[in-house]
Amino acid sequence: MHDKTFVEIGASDGVLMSFTSWLEYNNNWRGLLLEPNPQSFDALRMRRKSAAAKTCVSPEATVKDLLWSPNVEPELPDLFQKVARARTTLKKFVSEEDYDAGSFSPVQCFPLPWLLKAWDPSVKTIHLLVIHTMGGEMNILETVxxxxxxxxxxxxxxxxxxxxxxxxxxxxxxxxxxxxxIKPKNFLIFISTRVVFHA
Structure with a gap:
């Protein structure tokens, strides 16, 4: 399938653990990448051509929240640093005993419908929607x-x-x-009832 659309919520650095990178580079898909972690977002912008926003997704309009980012030791190999940053999540999804293992920074959050409209108001079909936020996935799903x-x-x-x-x-x-x-650990995959796969 070529020339389709995607939205990836929790896009990390755009490559590591990405469900959409291959589709963009090999099948000419276009999409919207959403990532609140500043370091991951900067890396994403260097690697991907799709539209991107440094924001979190929230059911409430323009909520300012606190983003928890794990402490990353600079002497760790690059891959381990990326994996650690991929654990970034909103404060409300972090247990209190883990607070000291990271730092908090303010982040702006927007409802998904607003972000979709700002990206491309003509889009009525999303061929792949990925929600991977280390907490809050259900809240986001309910705003679709x-x-x-x-x-x-x-x-x-x-x-x-x-x-x-x-x-x-x-x-x-x-x-x-x-x-x-295909059953990645801790992920669920659903398809439209309209889709029929032919052998």
């Missing part, structure tokens, strides 16, 4: 406009309760579980 046509959803879950809540909500978007053998 019901009239948005989603072909495939990849979403992270953290607990069995998260998984159950996500599975109960996806029906509102005419999505069903993807039954193939």
């Amino acid at each position: 406009p019901k009239n948005l046509d989603i072909i495939m959803l990849v979403i992270r879950f953290n607990t069995p309760v998260d998984r159950s809540q996500i599975e109960s909500v996806v029906n509102d978007y005419n999505l069903i579980p993807f039954k193939e053998e």
